[in-house]
Amino acid sequence: MRSALLAAAAAALCVSTLVQAAPATQQSAAKQIERGRYLVRIAGCNDCHTPGYAASGGKVAEKDWLVGDRLGFSGPWGTTYAGNLRLLVSQMTQQQWLARARSEMRPPMPTPSLHHMRQDDLKAIYRYIASLGPKGEPAPAYLPPGSVPTGPAVVFPNP
Ligand code: HEC
Numbered sequence: 001m002r003s004a005l006l007a008a009a010a011a012a013l014c015v016s017t018l019v020q021a022a023p024a025t026q027q028s029a030a031k032q033i034e035r036g037r038y039l040v041r042i043a044g045c046n047d048c049h050t051p052g053y054a055a056s057g058g059k060v061a062e063k064d065w066l067v068g069d070r071l072g073f074s075g076p077w078g079t080t081y082a083g084n085l086r087l088l089v090s091q092m093t094q095q096q097w098l099a100r101a102r103s104e105m106r107p108p109m110p111t112p113s114l115h116h117m118r119q120d121d122l123k124a125i126y127r128y129i130a131s132l133g134p135k136g137e138p139a140p141a142y143l144p145p146g147s148v149p150t151g152p153a154v155v156f157p158n159p
Pocket residue numbers: 040043044045046047048049073080081082083084085088100101104105106107108109110114125142
């Protein structure tokens with residue numbers, strides 16, 4: 001009888017620990033997503049990765065953020081396109097995202113800024129973009145120097 005009571009008490013303790021743990025985890029996930037949203041905003045990711053964002057002074061609904069753009073950036077590096085981060089993140093683990101963020105990217109992607117970002121900030125951005133869900137089409141593929149883009153492109157002069 002006594003051991004049955006003890007077992008019941010232990011079980012109750014376990015349940016109450018679980019019940020307490022759940023909201024705390026949810027809260028920290030929500031906080032991380034909010035931080036990711038803040039970082040995306042202040043680091044200017046939308047300026048290139050969200051169509052019309054910079055031109056409209058940021059007047060693009062959040063549901064349409066980071067879907068990538070068809071506007072090319074042509075220069076000595078070829079023509080680059082700010083990719084669809086919503087699709088990218090939906091196909092990547094957090095670990096793969098961290099590796100991609102640390103890898104080399106062509107101009108005008110602010111690669112040095114991303115390389116200096118702390119790991120927990122990169123994780124927050126990953127969580128935030130994942131929370132938006134996949135949306136849109138892939139951006140056009142990179143074109144090597146010498147190929148002429150068929151769509152609109154900003155042309156950078158040779159330095
Ligand atoms: C000035 C424009 C610009 C800004 C601002 C910008 N990006 Fe980019 N981004 C690009 C371009 C262009 C590419 C494609 C680079 C290439 O082809 O090598 C790119 C590529 C990327 C990629 C790789 C995409 C893939 O398909 O592998 C990631 C990840 C990325 N950007 C994240 C970010 C984040 C996060 C921010 C904000 C901190 C940001 N970018 C801000 C222009 C920009």
